[in-house]
Amino acid sequence: xxxxxxxxxxxxxxxxxxxxxxxxxxxxxxxxxxxxxxxxxxxxxxxxxxxxxxxxxxxxxxxxxxxxxxxxxxxxxxxxxxxxxxxxxxxxxxxxxxxxxxxxxxxxxxxxxxxxxxxxxxxxxxxxxxxxxxxxxxxxxxxxxxxxxxxxxxxxxxxxxxxxxxxxxxxxxx
Amino acid sequence: xxxxxxxxxxxxxxxxxxxxxxxxxxxxxxxxxxxxxxxxxxxxxxxxxxxxxxxxxxxxxxxxxxxxxxxxxxxxxxxxxxxxxxxxxxxxxxxxxxxxxxxxxxxxxxxxxxxxxxxxxxxxxxxxxxxxxxxxxxxxxxxxxxxxxxxxxxxxxxxxxxxxxxxxxxxxxxxxxxxxxxxxxxxxxxxxxxxxxxxxxxxxxxxxxxxxxxxxxxxxxxxxxxxxxxxxxxxxxxxxxxxxxxxxx
Numbered sequence: 001x002x003x004x005x006x007x008x009x010x011x012x013x014x015x016x017x018x019x020x021x022x023x024x025x026x027x028x029x030x031x032x033x034x035x036x037x038x039x040x041x042x043x044x045x046x047x048x049x050x051x052x053x054x055x056x057x058x059x060x061x062x063x064x065x066x067x068x069x070x071x072x073x074x075x076x077x078x079x080x081x082x083x084x085x086x087x088x089x090x091x092x093x094x095x096x097x098x099x100x101x102x103x104x105x106x107x108x109x110x111x112x113x114x115x116x117x118x119x120x121x122x123x124x125x126x127x128x129x130x131x132x133x134x135x136x137x138x139x140x141x142x143x144x145x146x147x148x149x150x151x152x153x154x155x156x157x158x159x160x161x162x163x164x165x166x167x168x169x170x171x172x173x174x
Numbered sequence: 175x176x177x178x179x180x181x182x183x184x185x186x187x188x189x190x191x192x193x194x195x196x197x198x199x200x201x202x203x204x205x206x207x208x209x210x211x212x213x214x215x216x217x218x219x220x221x222x223x224x225x226x227x228x229x230x231x232x233x234x235x236x237x238x239x240x241x242x243x244x245x246x247x248x249x250x251x252x253x254x255x256x257x258x259x260x261x262x263x264x265x266x267x268x269x270x271x272x273x274x275x276x277x278x279x280x281x282x283x284x285x286x287x288x289x290x291x292x293x294x295x296x297x298x299x300x301x302x303x304x305x306x307x308x309x310x311x312x313x314x315x316x317x318x319x320x321x322x323x324x325x326x327x328x329x330x331x332x333x334x335x336x337x338x339x340x341x342x343x344x345x346x347x348x349x350x351x352x353x354x355x356x357x358x359x360x361x362x363x364x365x366x367x368x369x370x371x372x373x374x375x376x377x378x379x380x381x382x383x384x385x386x387x388x389x390x391x392x393x394x395x396x397x398x399x400x401x402x403x404x405x406x407x408x409x410x411x412x413x414x415x416x417x418x419x420x421x422x423x
Contacts (some may be wrong), residue, residue: 035351036281036348036351036353039352039353040353040356041345043353065295065296065309068295068309069247069295069300069312069315070245070247072312073245073246073247075310076310097201097307097309097310098310099297100311105319
Protein backbone atom coordinates (compact mmCIF):
# COMPACT_ATOMS: atom_id res chain seq x y z
CA UNK A 1 0.00 0.00 0.00
CA UNK A 2 0.99 3.63 -0.23
CA UNK A 3 2.53 5.04 2.88
CA UNK A 4 0.95 8.11 4.35
CA UNK A 5 1.57 10.75 6.94
CA UNK A 6 -1.53 11.07 9.11
CA UNK A 7 -2.86 12.61 12.28
CA UNK A 8 -5.36 10.81 14.47
CA UNK A 9 -7.98 12.26 16.76
CA UNK A 10 -9.74 10.45 19.57
CA UNK A 11 -12.97 11.92 20.88
CA UNK A 12 -13.68 11.23 24.54
CA UNK A 13 -17.32 11.98 25.21
CA UNK A 14 -18.19 12.75 28.81
CA UNK A 15 -21.67 13.01 30.29
CA UNK A 16 -23.53 12.34 33.52
CA UNK A 17 -22.97 8.61 33.16
CA UNK A 18 -19.19 8.90 33.00
CA UNK A 19 -17.49 7.21 35.92
CA UNK A 20 -13.78 7.92 36.13
CA UNK A 21 -12.47 10.61 38.43
CA UNK A 22 -10.96 12.43 35.47
CA UNK A 23 -14.25 12.44 33.61
CA UNK A 24 -16.21 13.56 36.64
CA UNK A 25 -13.77 16.37 37.30
CA UNK A 26 -14.13 17.67 33.76
CA UNK A 27 -17.88 17.24 33.89
CA UNK A 28 -18.30 19.20 37.11
CA UNK A 29 -15.79 21.95 36.37
CA UNK A 30 -17.06 22.61 32.87
CA UNK A 31 -20.68 22.67 34.01
CA UNK A 32 -19.97 25.24 36.71
CA UNK A 33 -18.15 27.32 34.13
CA UNK A 34 -21.04 26.91 31.68
CA UNK A 35 -23.43 28.33 34.26
CA UNK A 36 -21.19 31.39 34.57
CA UNK A 37 -19.96 32.01 31.07
CA UNK A 38 -23.19 31.26 29.20
CA UNK A 39 -24.82 34.25 30.88
CA UNK A 40 -23.01 36.61 28.53
CA UNK A 41 -25.18 35.22 25.72
CA UNK A 42 -28.27 34.43 27.73
CA UNK A 43 -29.14 37.20 30.09
CA UNK A 44 -31.73 36.37 32.73
CA UNK A 45 -31.58 32.68 31.86
CA UNK A 46 -34.30 32.99 29.26
CA UNK A 47 -32.95 30.10 27.20
CA UNK A 48 -32.17 26.77 28.77
CA UNK A 49 -29.94 24.71 26.50
CA UNK A 50 -26.59 25.40 24.89
CA UNK A 51 -28.02 24.61 21.48
CA UNK A 52 -30.81 27.17 21.90
CA UNK A 53 -28.39 29.77 23.25
CA UNK A 54 -26.08 29.17 20.30
CA UNK A 55 -28.94 29.39 17.83
CA UNK A 56 -29.98 32.69 19.34
CA UNK A 57 -26.49 34.20 19.54
CA UNK A 58 -23.69 32.76 17.45
CA UNK A 59 -21.11 34.28 19.80
CA UNK A 60 -22.01 31.48 22.22
CA UNK A 61 -19.76 29.29 20.11
CA UNK A 62 -16.94 30.86 22.08
CA UNK A 63 -18.11 28.76 25.04
CA UNK A 64 -16.16 25.85 23.57
CA UNK A 65 -12.87 27.55 24.26
CA UNK A 66 -14.03 29.52 27.29
CA UNK A 67 -15.08 26.35 29.10
CA UNK A 68 -11.86 24.73 27.99
CA UNK A 69 -9.98 26.93 30.43
CA UNK A 70 -11.86 25.40 33.34
CA UNK A 71 -10.62 21.90 32.50
CA UNK A 72 -7.16 22.65 31.12
CA UNK A 73 -5.50 21.90 34.42
CA UNK A 74 -7.03 18.42 34.52
CA UNK A 75 -5.98 17.68 30.96
CA UNK A 76 -2.46 18.82 31.76
CA UNK A 77 -2.30 16.04 34.36
CA UNK A 78 -2.54 13.50 31.54
CA UNK A 79 1.00 14.39 30.47
CA UNK A 80 0.02 14.22 26.82
CA UNK A 81 -1.13 10.60 27.07
CA UNK A 82 -4.67 9.82 25.95
CA UNK A 83 -6.98 8.22 28.48
CA UNK A 84 -9.13 5.27 27.44
CA UNK A 85 -7.49 4.03 24.22
CA UNK A 86 -4.22 2.13 24.05
CA UNK A 87 -2.22 0.37 21.40
CA UNK A 88 -2.31 -3.40 21.00
CA UNK A 89 0.12 -4.07 23.83
CA UNK A 90 -1.45 -1.62 26.25
CA UNK A 91 0.67 1.48 25.75
CA UNK A 92 -1.08 4.81 25.91
CA UNK A 93 -1.20 6.92 22.77
CA UNK A 94 0.50 10.32 22.87
CA UNK A 95 -1.42 13.42 21.90
CA UNK A 96 -0.14 16.79 20.83
CA UNK A 97 -3.24 18.91 21.41
CA UNK A 98 -6.51 18.51 23.30
CA UNK A 99 -9.51 20.52 22.19
CA UNK A 100 -12.49 20.93 24.47
CA UNK A 101 -15.96 20.71 22.96
CA UNK A 102 -19.28 21.57 24.57
CA UNK A 103 -21.80 19.23 23.00
CA UNK A 104 -24.89 20.22 24.96
CA UNK A 105 -25.91 21.55 28.32
CA UNK A 106 -28.86 22.89 30.26
CA UNK A 107 -28.74 25.71 32.77
CA UNK A 108 -31.16 23.95 35.14
CA UNK A 109 -30.21 20.32 34.65
CA UNK A 110 -26.64 19.10 34.97
CA UNK A 111 -27.69 15.64 33.80
CA UNK A 112 -28.02 17.08 30.29
CA UNK A 113 -24.47 18.44 30.29
CA UNK A 114 -22.37 16.67 27.67
CA UNK A 115 -18.83 17.50 26.63
CA UNK A 116 -15.98 16.01 24.68
CA UNK A 117 -12.23 16.27 24.58
CA UNK A 118 -10.67 15.73 21.17
CA UNK A 119 -7.13 14.44 21.53
CA UNK A 120 -5.05 15.03 18.41
CA UNK A 121 -1.83 13.16 17.78
CA UNK A 122 1.27 14.56 16.20
CA UNK A 123 2.20 13.39 12.70
CA UNK A 124 2.36 9.60 12.36
CA UNK A 125 3.46 7.38 9.52
CA UNK A 126 0.76 4.96 8.47
CA UNK A 127 2.94 2.10 7.33
CA UNK A 128 0.27 -0.48 6.70
CA UNK A 129 -3.40 -1.18 7.16
CA UNK A 130 -4.16 -4.72 8.30
CA UNK A 131 -7.90 -5.06 8.43
CA UNK A 132 -9.01 -2.82 11.25
CA UNK A 133 -5.47 -2.49 12.57
CA UNK A 134 -3.08 0.32 11.68
CA UNK A 135 0.68 -0.21 11.69
CA UNK A 136 1.98 3.20 12.75
CA UNK A 137 5.30 4.86 13.39
CA UNK A 138 6.11 8.23 14.90
CA UNK A 139 7.14 10.76 12.26
CA UNK A 140 10.18 11.93 14.14
CA UNK A 141 12.39 8.86 14.01
CA UNK A 142 15.83 8.82 12.39
CA UNK A 143 16.03 7.39 8.89
CA UNK A 144 17.13 3.94 9.84
CA UNK A 145 15.82 0.40 9.67
CA UNK A 146 14.02 -1.23 11.27
CA UNK A 147 11.25 1.28 11.80
CA UNK A 148 9.91 1.48 15.35
CA UNK A 149 6.21 0.87 15.03
CA UNK A 150 3.09 0.23 17.05
CA UNK A 151 -0.29 -1.23 16.21
CA UNK A 152 -3.55 0.51 16.91
CA UNK A 153 -7.01 -0.78 16.18
CA UNK A 154 -9.47 1.53 14.45
CA UNK A 155 -12.37 1.90 16.85
CA UNK A 156 -15.37 4.08 17.58
CA UNK A 157 -14.52 7.74 18.30
CA UNK A 158 -11.10 7.36 16.67
CA UNK A 159 -10.52 8.96 13.30
CA UNK A 160 -7.88 10.08 10.84
CA UNK A 161 -8.12 13.85 10.46
CA UNK A 162 -5.24 14.56 8.09
CA UNK A 163 -3.81 12.37 5.37
CA UNK A 164 -0.78 13.02 3.17
CA UNK A 165 0.47 10.34 0.83
CA UNK A 166 4.23 9.85 0.85
CA UNK A 167 6.67 7.52 -0.85
CA UNK A 168 8.54 4.89 1.13
CA UNK A 169 11.78 6.75 0.55
CA UNK A 170 10.49 9.74 2.46
CA UNK A 171 9.73 7.78 5.61
CA UNK A 172 11.95 8.89 8.42
CA UNK A 173 13.41 11.85 6.59
CA UNK A 174 11.46 14.37 8.60
CA UNK B 175 -24.69 21.01 43.67
CA UNK B 176 -22.81 24.26 43.59
CA UNK B 177 -19.68 24.11 45.71
CA UNK B 178 -20.63 26.86 48.13
CA UNK B 179 -24.06 25.37 48.67
CA UNK B 180 -22.52 21.94 49.06
CA UNK B 181 -20.22 23.18 51.78
CA UNK B 182 -23.04 25.11 53.41
CA UNK B 183 -25.29 22.09 53.34
CA UNK B 184 -22.50 19.92 54.68
CA UNK B 185 -21.97 22.33 57.54
CA UNK B 186 -25.66 22.39 58.35
CA UNK B 187 -25.86 18.61 58.23
CA UNK B 188 -22.81 18.29 60.43
CA UNK B 189 -24.37 20.60 62.97
CA UNK B 190 -27.80 19.04 62.77
CA UNK B 191 -26.63 15.44 62.73
CA UNK B 192 -26.30 14.88 66.48
CA UNK B 193 -29.69 16.50 67.04
CA UNK B 194 -31.33 14.16 64.55
CA UNK B 195 -29.71 11.15 66.14
CA UNK B 196 -30.70 12.31 69.61
CA UNK B 197 -34.22 12.86 68.39
CA UNK B 198 -34.39 9.32 67.07
CA UNK B 199 -33.16 7.92 70.34
CA UNK B 200 -35.83 9.74 72.27
CA UNK B 201 -38.88 8.81 70.32
CA UNK B 202 -37.59 5.47 69.07
CA UNK B 203 -39.95 5.45 66.09
CA UNK B 204 -39.21 4.35 62.58
CA UNK B 205 -38.90 7.21 60.12
CA UNK B 206 -38.10 7.68 56.52
CA UNK B 207 -36.89 10.81 54.84
CA UNK B 208 -35.97 11.84 51.33
CA UNK B 209 -32.85 13.77 50.55
CA UNK B 210 -32.76 16.71 48.16
CA UNK B 211 -31.34 14.53 45.41
CA UNK B 212 -34.19 12.13 45.68
CA UNK B 213 -32.21 9.42 47.42
CA UNK B 214 -34.43 7.81 49.99
CA UNK B 215 -33.05 7.11 53.41
CA UNK B 216 -34.73 4.82 55.90
CA UNK B 217 -34.58 4.10 59.56
CA UNK B 218 -34.08 0.63 60.97
CA UNK B 219 -34.93 -0.37 64.48
CA UNK B 220 -32.93 -3.17 66.08
CA UNK B 221 -33.18 -4.10 69.74
CA UNK B 222 -34.62 -0.73 70.61
CA UNK B 223 -31.80 1.31 69.09
CA UNK B 224 -32.25 3.38 65.99
CA UNK B 225 -30.02 4.38 63.15
CA UNK B 226 -30.44 5.70 59.66
CA UNK B 227 -28.96 4.93 56.30
CA UNK B 228 -26.79 7.91 55.44
CA UNK B 229 -28.20 9.88 52.57
CA UNK B 230 -26.48 9.53 49.22
CA UNK B 231 -25.22 12.71 47.60
CA UNK B 232 -23.13 13.61 44.65
CA UNK B 233 -19.44 12.79 44.92
CA UNK B 234 -18.50 16.34 43.96
CA UNK B 235 -17.21 18.91 44.20
CA UNK B 236 -14.01 17.44 42.93
CA UNK B 237 -10.78 18.89 44.16
CA UNK B 238 -8.23 19.66 41.53
CA UNK B 239 -5.31 17.26 41.20
CA UNK B 240 -2.72 17.85 43.83
CA UNK B 241 -5.36 18.60 46.42
CA UNK B 242 -6.14 22.09 45.25
CA UNK B 243 -9.69 22.92 46.14
CA UNK B 244 -9.86 25.84 43.77
CA UNK B 245 -9.62 26.34 40.07
CA UNK B 246 -5.96 27.13 39.28
CA UNK B 247 -7.19 30.13 37.33
CA UNK B 248 -8.13 31.72 40.62
CA UNK B 249 -4.88 33.56 40.94
CA UNK B 250 -3.47 37.00 41.49
CA UNK B 251 -0.50 36.55 39.17
CA UNK B 252 -1.76 35.71 35.71
CA UNK B 253 1.58 36.33 33.99
CA UNK B 254 2.37 32.63 33.62
CA UNK B 255 5.81 33.11 32.05
CA UNK B 256 4.76 35.81 29.60
CA UNK B 257 7.29 38.61 29.29
CA UNK B 258 6.43 42.29 29.24
CA UNK B 259 6.33 45.45 31.29
CA UNK B 260 4.86 44.54 34.69
CA UNK B 261 1.36 45.81 35.40
CA UNK B 262 -0.33 45.61 38.80
CA UNK B 263 -4.08 46.21 38.79
CA UNK B 264 -6.37 46.79 41.73
CA UNK B 265 -10.08 46.57 41.04
CA UNK B 266 -12.56 48.05 43.48
CA UNK B 267 -16.05 46.64 43.07
CA UNK B 268 -18.87 48.93 44.24
CA UNK B 269 -22.65 48.79 44.17
CA UNK B 270 -24.19 51.84 42.50
CA UNK B 271 -27.55 50.96 44.07
CA UNK B 272 -26.13 51.03 47.57
CA UNK B 273 -24.37 54.36 48.00
CA UNK B 274 -21.33 53.00 46.21
CA UNK B 275 -20.60 50.67 49.07
CA UNK B 276 -18.10 47.97 48.28
CA UNK B 277 -19.17 44.56 47.01
CA UNK B 278 -17.43 41.65 48.65
CA UNK B 279 -17.06 38.15 47.21
CA UNK B 280 -17.50 39.36 43.65
CA UNK B 281 -15.66 37.23 41.14
CA UNK B 282 -13.61 39.39 38.77
CA UNK B 283 -12.29 37.66 35.64
CA UNK B 284 -9.69 39.28 33.40
CA UNK B 285 -8.03 38.27 30.15
CA UNK B 286 -5.89 40.03 27.60
CA UNK B 287 -3.38 39.47 24.83
CA UNK B 288 0.36 39.12 25.32
CA UNK B 289 3.04 41.58 24.23
CA UNK B 290 2.81 40.28 20.66
CA UNK B 291 -0.96 40.53 20.44
CA UNK B 292 -1.95 36.88 20.89
CA UNK B 293 -4.42 35.32 23.34
CA UNK B 294 -3.93 32.07 25.16
CA UNK B 295 -6.49 29.38 24.39
CA UNK B 296 -7.12 30.30 20.75
CA UNK B 297 -6.06 28.40 17.65
CA UNK B 298 -4.87 29.83 14.35
CA UNK B 299 -4.47 33.46 15.36
CA UNK B 300 -2.95 35.78 12.79
CA UNK B 301 -0.43 38.33 13.99
CA UNK B 302 3.04 39.70 13.99
CA UNK B 303 4.57 36.26 14.63
CA UNK B 304 2.49 34.64 11.89
CA UNK B 305 -0.37 32.25 12.59
CA UNK B 306 -0.08 30.94 16.12
CA UNK B 307 -2.05 28.42 18.17
CA UNK B 308 -2.09 28.61 21.94
CA UNK B 309 -4.76 26.02 22.75
CA UNK B 310 -4.19 24.59 26.21
CA UNK B 311 -2.42 27.71 27.45
CA UNK B 312 -3.97 29.95 30.07
CA UNK B 313 -1.52 32.79 30.39
CA UNK B 314 -2.89 36.25 30.98
CA UNK B 315 -6.18 34.85 32.20
CA UNK B 316 -7.46 34.50 35.72
CA UNK B 317 -9.94 35.57 38.31
CA UNK B 318 -10.00 36.87 41.84
CA UNK B 319 -12.74 37.32 44.41
CA UNK B 320 -13.13 40.75 45.93
CA UNK B 321 -12.09 40.88 49.56
CA UNK B 322 -13.80 42.44 52.57
CA UNK B 323 -12.90 45.87 51.25
CA UNK B 324 -14.16 45.17 47.74
CA UNK B 325 -10.68 44.84 46.25
CA UNK B 326 -9.39 42.30 43.74
CA UNK B 327 -5.72 42.44 42.76
CA UNK B 328 -3.91 41.13 39.71
CA UNK B 329 -0.30 41.03 38.60
CA UNK B 330 0.12 40.86 34.87
CA UNK B 331 1.98 42.50 32.02
CA UNK B 332 1.06 45.48 29.93
CA UNK B 333 -0.95 44.17 26.98
CA UNK B 334 0.35 44.33 23.46
CA UNK B 335 -2.09 44.81 20.63
CA UNK B 336 -3.46 43.23 17.50
CA UNK B 337 -4.72 44.75 14.30
CA UNK B 338 -8.08 46.45 14.55
CA UNK B 339 -8.31 46.96 18.30
CA UNK B 340 -7.13 49.54 20.78
CA UNK B 341 -4.97 48.26 23.62
CA UNK B 342 -7.32 46.69 26.16
CA UNK B 343 -8.04 44.27 28.96
CA UNK B 344 -11.31 42.35 29.16
CA UNK B 345 -13.09 41.86 32.46
CA UNK B 346 -16.27 40.28 33.80
CA UNK B 347 -17.82 40.48 37.25
CA UNK B 348 -20.03 37.84 38.85
CA UNK B 349 -21.89 38.24 42.12
CA UNK B 350 -23.40 35.11 43.61
CA UNK B 351 -22.66 33.40 40.30
CA UNK B 352 -24.69 35.95 38.37
CA UNK B 353 -22.98 37.95 35.64
CA UNK B 354 -23.21 41.61 36.56
CA UNK B 355 -20.78 43.24 34.18
CA UNK B 356 -18.90 42.50 30.99
CA UNK B 357 -16.59 45.25 29.85
CA UNK B 358 -13.11 46.29 28.81
CA UNK B 359 -10.63 48.87 30.00
CA UNK B 360 -7.91 50.75 28.21
CA UNK B 361 -5.06 53.10 29.05
CA UNK B 362 -3.63 56.50 28.29
CA UNK B 363 -2.24 56.35 24.78
CA UNK B 364 0.82 58.26 25.91
CA UNK B 365 1.73 55.36 28.18
CA UNK B 366 0.65 52.66 25.73
CA UNK B 367 2.76 54.21 22.98
CA UNK B 368 5.79 54.41 25.25
CA UNK B 369 5.39 50.80 26.35
CA UNK B 370 4.87 49.59 22.82
CA UNK B 371 8.11 51.24 21.75
CA UNK B 372 10.08 49.71 24.61
CA UNK B 373 12.41 46.81 23.94
CA UNK B 374 10.08 43.84 24.48
CA UNK B 375 7.27 45.34 22.42
CA UNK B 376 9.29 47.29 19.82
CA UNK B 377 9.00 44.71 17.06
CA UNK B 378 5.30 45.46 16.87
CA UNK B 379 5.53 49.16 17.65
CA UNK B 380 2.76 51.63 18.37
CA UNK B 381 -0.84 50.46 18.15
CA UNK B 382 -2.32 51.63 14.86
CA UNK B 383 -5.86 51.67 16.29
CA UNK B 384 -6.30 54.68 18.52
CA UNK B 385 -8.72 54.64 21.44
CA UNK B 386 -11.07 57.21 19.94
CA UNK B 387 -11.38 55.27 16.69
CA UNK B 388 -11.70 51.86 18.33
CA UNK B 389 -14.86 49.87 17.64
CA UNK B 390 -15.46 49.37 21.37
CA UNK B 391 -14.12 52.48 23.10
CA UNK B 392 -14.70 54.95 20.27
CA UNK B 393 -18.47 55.07 20.36
CA UNK B 394 -18.68 57.33 23.41
CA UNK B 395 -16.16 59.83 24.73
CA UNK B 396 -17.78 59.60 28.15
CA UNK B 397 -17.53 55.82 28.19
CA UNK B 398 -13.95 55.99 26.98
CA UNK B 399 -13.05 58.30 29.85
CA UNK B 400 -14.71 55.93 32.30
CA UNK B 401 -13.00 52.93 30.76
CA UNK B 402 -9.50 54.39 30.86
CA UNK B 403 -7.44 53.17 33.77
CA UNK B 404 -5.06 55.74 35.18
CA UNK B 405 -1.58 54.41 35.76
CA UNK B 406 1.49 55.31 37.78
CA UNK B 407 5.00 54.02 37.20
CA UNK B 408 7.45 53.66 34.38
CA UNK B 409 8.68 51.13 31.86
CA UNK B 410 11.65 49.99 33.91
CA UNK B 411 9.73 49.35 37.13
CA UNK B 412 6.33 48.62 35.69
CA UNK B 413 2.98 50.29 36.20
CA UNK B 414 0.27 50.17 38.81
CA UNK B 415 -3.32 51.13 38.31
CA UNK B 416 -6.63 51.06 40.07
CA UNK B 417 -10.02 50.80 38.49
CA UNK B 418 -13.44 51.04 40.08
CA UNK B 419 -16.08 48.71 38.68
CA UNK B 420 -19.54 49.97 39.39
CA UNK B 421 -22.31 47.41 39.23
CA UNK B 422 -26.00 47.63 40.05
CA UNK B 423 -27.20 45.02 42.49
